[in-house]
Amino acid sequence: MAFDDLELPSVNAKDVVGGSATYSAFAASAFAEVRLVAVVGSDFPDATIAALRARGIDTDGIEHAEGRTFRWAGRYDADLVHRTTLDTQLNVFASFAPKIPDAYRDTPIVLLGNIHPALQLEVVEQVRRPRIVIADTMNFWISGEPALVDSMLKRIDTLVINDEEARQLSGHHNIRRAAKAILGRGPKRLIIKRGEHGALLFDSEGIFAAPGFPLEDVVDPTGAGDAFAGGFVGYLAGQAELSPLVLRRAMLYATATASFCVEAVGTARVATITKSDIAERVTSIRALYEFGAATM
Amino acid sequence: MAFDDLELPSVNAKDVVGGSATYSAFAASAFAEVRLVAVVGSDFPDATIAALRARGIDTDGIEHAEGRTFRWAGRYDADLVHRTTLDTQLNVFASFAPKIPDAYRDTPIVLLGNIHPALQLEVVEQVRRPRIVIADTMNFWISGEPALVDSMLKRIDTLVINDEEARQLSGHHNIRRAAKAILGRGPKRLIIKRGEHGALLFDSEGIFAAPGFPLEDVVDPTGAGDAFAGGFVGYLAGQAELSPLVLRRAMLYATATASFCVEAVGTARVATITKSDIAERVTSIRALYEFGAATM
Numbered sequence: 001m002a003f004d005d006l007e008l009p010s011v012n013a014k015d016v017v018g019g020s021a022t023y024s025a026f027a028a029s030a031f032a033e034v035r036l037v038a039v040v041g042s043d044f045p046d047a048t049i050a051a052l053r054a055r056g057i058d059t060d061g062i063e064h065a066e067g068r069t070f071r072w073a074g075r076y077d078a079d080l081v082h083r084t085t086l087d088t089q090l091n092v093f094a095s096f097a098p099k100i101p102d103a104y105r106d107t108p109i110v111l112l113g114n115i116h117p118a119l120q121l122e123v124v125e126q127v128r129r130p131r132i133v134i135a136d137t138m139n140f141w142i143s144g145e146p147a148l149v150d151s152m153l154k155r156i157d158t159l160v161i162n163d164e165e166a167r168q169l170s171g172h173h174n175i176r177r178a179a180k181a182i183l184g185r186g187p188k189r190l191i192i193k194r195g196e197h198g199a200l201l202f203d204s205e206g207i208f209a210a211p212g213f214p215l216e217d218v219v220d221p222t223g224a225g226d227a228f229a230g231g232f233v234g235y236l237a238g239q240a241e242l243s244p245l246v247l248r249r250a251m252l253y254a255t256a257t258a259s260f261c262v263e264a265v266g267t268a269r270v271a272t273i274t275k276s277d278i279a280e281r282v283t284s285i286r287a288l289y290e291f292g293a294a295t296m
Numbered sequence: 297m298a299f300d301d302l303e304l305p306s307v308n309a310k311d312v313v314g315g316s317a318t319y320s321a322f323a324a325s326a327f328a329e330v331r332l333v334a335v336v337g338s339d340f341p342d343a344t345i346a347a348l349r350a351r352g353i354d355t356d357g358i359e360h361a362e363g364r365t366f367r368w369a370g371r372y373d374a375d376l377v378h379r380t381t382l383d384t385q386l387n388v389f390a391s392f393a394p395k396i397p398d399a400y401r402d403t404p405i406v407l408l409g410n411i412h413p414a415l416q417l418e419v420v421e422q423v424r425r426p427r428i429v430i431a432d433t434m435n436f437w438i439s440g441e442p443a444l445v446d447s448m449l450k451r452i453d454t455l456v457i458n459d460e461e462a463r464q465l466s467g468h469h470n471i472r473r474a475a476k477a478i479l480g481r482g483p484k485r486l487i488i489k490r491g492e493h494g495a496l497l498f499d500s501e502g503i504f505a506a507p508g509f510p511l512e513d514v515v516d517p518t519g520a521g522d523a524f525a526g527g528f529v530g531y532l533a534g535q536a537e538l539s540p541l542v543l544r545r546a547m548l549y550a551t552a553t554a555s556f557c558v559e560a561v562g563t564a565r566v567a568t569i570t571k572s573d574i575a576e577r578v579t580s581i582r583a584l585y586e587f588g589a590a591t592m
Contacts, residue, residue: 177512208584
């Protein structure tokens with residue numbers, strides 16, 4: 001959980017409540033009861049904790065540490081795709097070691113946010129036979145902790161990364177070769193996020209492509225990937241089985257959830273979306289490729 | 297029609313027969329009888345003309361001019377997305393004025409390649425009430441001949457450009473706003489090509505997204521956009537009506553055709569593809585987003 005200073009084409013916003021855990025939790029809470037493990041400093045607003053609770057999110061796993069909350073500052077290009085990190089302050093995050101409350105140990109669906117792979121492994125150790133473990137990671141760990149990233153890959157079911165991270169992790173530029181290489185290192189499934197171009201799921205059934213939803217108003221892409229992951233696990237939580245078909249549907253719900261996230265600054269929109277908002281957008285996304293039987 | 301010198305990550309190839317007309321004609325000939333209007337110099341190989349004819353392409357519209365054929369030289373980055381033009385020699389293309397043979401004037405489907413918009417307008421003047429006129433253009437004409445590009449937009453049904461061109465033409469970065477602005481300037485339909493990310497069709501029915509087909513071996517992206525346009529018009533040529541549904545199907549056939557094109561250097565692959573090759577790949581593309589009814 002974090003504060004972000006965002007220089008966006010349309011607005012500059014300071015001290016915006018953010019962080020992967022915040023975005024993912026708000027997103028998943030449209031579908032399911034969420035248990036949130038994260039760390040905040042003494043400067044973190046009670047109002048956000050209250051807003052999370054009001055969405056049915058269990059916040060007992062949030063550690064309140066002495067000191068300041070993690071901070072990130074970034075500037076987005078006019079294209080809202082490229083961004084430059086202006087500042088990162090780890091603050092209380094520097095010494096964070098996730099402690100899974102006893103009441104959380106039987107959580108069936110586990111989303112490992114993008115933290116040190118050693119900490120991701122510790123979280124996996126603390127949960128009891130979940131139905132599915134999904135993890136995110138980033139360039140910093142891929143290059144800095146390759147051995148631990150490899151160990152992490154062996155303990156998870158599904159990796160969710162963006163295309164650049166897939167290329168870096170695999171050493172292949174070609175996305176299909178990259179996916180094959182990564183799947184050979186542990187996870188059963190790989191999701192590659194491609195921003196406005198949607199996302200690809202690679203699994204034993206082949207490839208599934210979720211199209212990006214072309215929005216007229218993109219305000220702030222921050223947290224879109226986390227909202228995607230949150231929408232994905234949230235949708236799965238309500239499903240009796242995690243079949244390839246269900247995973248494919250989850251891709252559309254994830255895409256829809258992320259598309260709401262970018263429509264407002266910070267968590268403003270993702271904090272209020274409902275299951276029916278998301279279902280309605282899934283219908284719009286499906287309409288993107290609707291047509292009759294293709295015959296010559 | 298052209299010669300290209302291609303610096304590709306996998307190979308350097310000189311004097312490769314290329315050009316928009318060549319790629320589009322080979323692509324469309326998988327589906328339909330093609331009539332080709334272009335100019336070549338005295339250095340252009342008879343073997344290519346013979347290969348075009350062998351595919352059922354009427355080459356009577358090819359003007360054989362004194363001098364050298366158009367030449368382009370370019371270098372592709374390792375990502376096979378970004379490319380740098382190293383050299384352009386207009387040669388016989390500099391004084392090219394397309395003359396539509398009498399036998400071509402009733403051609404029902406007209407694809408205007410990326411040439412000076414004044415010449416595109418002259419071609420439109422020379423054909424008699426076609427069922428559909430589709431045009432390509434590029435940054436050079438958008439910035440250099442805005443008034444003529446505007447006139448051209450009023451005389452065509454469908455514009456096929458890439459995302460950067462759509463942004464430049466409309467002045468909007470957002471792709472949906474860009475599309476709306478362009479559709480307000482004349483064409484009934486806009487196709488925005490997004491390379492490996494597929495293509496979007498904007499029309500009165502809304503938006504259709506054709507996913508890119510993730511290939512394991514991308515060798516040479518040269519001509520992929522032209523093969524896309526050729527596959528698109530080729531598919532349409534066999535259809536009794538040009539309904540929104542048929543146009544959507546054509547997007548998949550276009551995507552499939554382009555995906556073959558990039559698998560070999562130059563026109564090597566597109567010059568040999570068959571309708572059944574393409575239909576088979578359309579099935580693979582459709583499998584990219586197949587799943588049952590999405591229910592909560």
